[in-house]
Amino acid sequence: MLSVLTRFTLLICLAFVAAYIALANWGPDIAIPAGLVVLAIPLVYSYINLARLRKYVIQDSVENMPLPSGFWEEVFFRLQRLVRNLKQEIRTVEKQHDRFIEAFQASPNGILMLDDQDQIEWCNSIAERFFGLNFKRDVLQRINFLIRRPEFIQYLAKRQFEDPLLLERMGADANLSLMLQAFPFGQNRHLLLVQDVTDLQKADAMRRDFVANVSHEMRTPITVLMGFLETIHTLDLDKAQQDQYFEMMMSQAQRMKSLVEDLLTLANLEANTLPAPMQSVQIPTLMALLKNDAEALSQGRHALNFETSSPCDLMGEEREILSAFSNLVSNAIRYTPDVGAVTARWSVNAQGQGEFSVTDTGPGIASEHLSRLTERFYRVDRSRSRDTGGTGLGLAIVKHIANRHQAQLIIDSMPGKGSTFTLRFPKDRVAC
Template sequence: MFSAFSRFSLLLALAVIAAYVALIHWGPYFGIAAAIVVLSIPLIYSYINLSRLGKYLAADNLENMPLPSGFWEEVFFRLQRLVQNLKSRAQAIDQQHNRFIEAFQASPNGIVMLDDEDQIEWCNSLAESFFGLNFRRDARQRINFLLRRPEFIQYLGKRQFEESIIIERMGPDSNLSLLIQAFPYGEKRHLLLIQDVTDLQKADAMRRDFVANVSHEMRTPITVLMGFLETVQSIELDKPQQDHYFDLMMLQAQRMKSLVEDLLTLANLEANAIPASTQVVQLNTLMALIKNDAEALSQGSHGFSFEQKTTQNLFGDERELLSAFSNLVSNAIRYTPNGGSITACWGLNEQGQGEFSVTDTGPGIASEHLPRLTERFYRVDRSRSRDTGGTGLGLAIVKHIANRHQAQLLIESTPGKGSTFTLRFPKDRVANTETDLFSAIQA
């Protein structure tokens, strides 16, 4: 294929030859005329192709490029190849842009891009939810006009973005805590990164409460012990008085021991995310152990009824189940006045789920306290709880054991009438009496 320059040179040579031939045969006028005619043909051809090229470049659609012949063919060919290269690059850039958008949309954090005037250039859907934005509506709006929280406006105005801020009561339901930090990039632009720290804030608050509660629970018996020791050291006591003080000190020491044991039990349960074992637990044996412990704790002050309405057993960890069942029964004993009655029952509901329930005739619990009963150290009546010897961790332990057995802890209570605590186990945790027991023995 000749280049455009080569073809033009050939055409020019033909024009010179034609002019020379005409000059020899017909004179100078005919020679000049012949040269003009020969040169006019490519000029007209070029004009036509330039017009076609102008229309093509002015059109929005660059797909249908004209394909002339002659020396313009190479020009259009090169232009077409350039257009295809530019189109491929544009498609690659567009695909990369879409991948960036998809990545930002998949981010677990809210993202807002601001220009040099703090106007919104782009934000992901999570940021829209956090700030109540709508990108199509709010694009190019100043962010401080849309988020009118004083702490945020002050943070944005100071331009000191080394630190982050936490804004409370955000989100669709005004129940989120958001950590916000701005990162400079480009020419005076900023990237807002928004992280939901609600759970972290709650965990931190629980940690502070836990430390405060443990300190408080330990301080009381330690203070009492120190008081008794000072008394024994400073005052001459006879044997009965010494025995009395030693008994009181032993009681406080036992209280601290129970607290430490419950804390260790709770820590072990929280650290063990693996579901409980699937060994068959004999419920008749478990009920007998619970009954003996309950009668010893009550010392004849309560009436008991232990009912086993099914011979089905449970798949689970015997030690953990004994702890959970005993905690429910001992709680009922502690909070039921002398002369009251307590019923512990194991059976199946209509859906075939296993249920262990403890019902008492105690004072009952107001409804506002029910959601918080399984929190560590939560007490409806703090003074009475300490008098009865509870550590404040029993129901927290029960809840964790229930979770490890895929069970639910259900609480029903009516003030003045009593309470019912139920552990409901899924059907696949209920063991067939003979078949599953034989399989467990074989294993």
């Protein structure tokens, strides 16, 4: 294929040949117009093709325009190939850009990109939720005009981004704790990464409370034991007084022993996150054990009723099931006044789910306490905490055992009308 320059040179030569022939045969009056006509034909043709090219460029459809003939064919062909390559490169870059945006949107952390004036260039949906932003509305707005927390404004102004900043009481409900850090990039631009550390803060607070509560629970019996030991050592007591003091010391030692055992049980349950094994647990045998323990704890002060309305057994870890059921029964007895009633019932509902429920006629529990009952050492009435003889870990143990058996712990209670605690097991853990 001849180049455009070669074709144009041949055209000029052809025009001169045509003019020479016309001059030799018909004279200058014919030769000059003939040469001009020969030159004008490709110029008109070129003008027509340029007009077509302009039309297709305006319509952004150069790659689809038909190829002309002549030397313009190569021009159009090369232009089409160039446009196709450029558009393919643009589509590739756009796809990469979309993938980056999708990755940033999928991040569990908030991401904000700021320009050299601390104006928002882009942010993901998590950042919008954290700070109440709207990207379409707030783009190119200064970030310190939108997040008006004094500590954040000071952090941004100091330009010392080596350490992160903790922002508490954030979000629409002011219940989020956010860890924020700025990272410089580009030309005086900054990337803000924001992590939701609410659960970590709660876990840390629970850890501190746990240590404080364990220390408090252990200190009381130890203090009592030391006091009695000093009394017995320094005073001349008769046999009856010694027996009384030794009985009280044994009670405090038993309390410490129960606390340590419950702590070890809870630690083992928290360390073992695997589902409980599918071993058959004989419900009649289990209910008989629960009844014997309940009668020993109640000492005849309560009306106890144990019902088994279904012959189906339960599939799980027998030791853990017994511990969970026993904790629910013992809690009901401890918090139900004398001459009150406690009823434990095993049944299978219409959906085939196994249910173990314990109902008491105790004082009941206000609704604001229900969501926190399974927290370690949480007590509704701290003034009665030591009178009941519990460790404050029973319902926390029940919750972990329920999780191991894919069960639900359902609490229904109203002040003055008693409480019902129900463990509901899935259908595949009921053996009939």
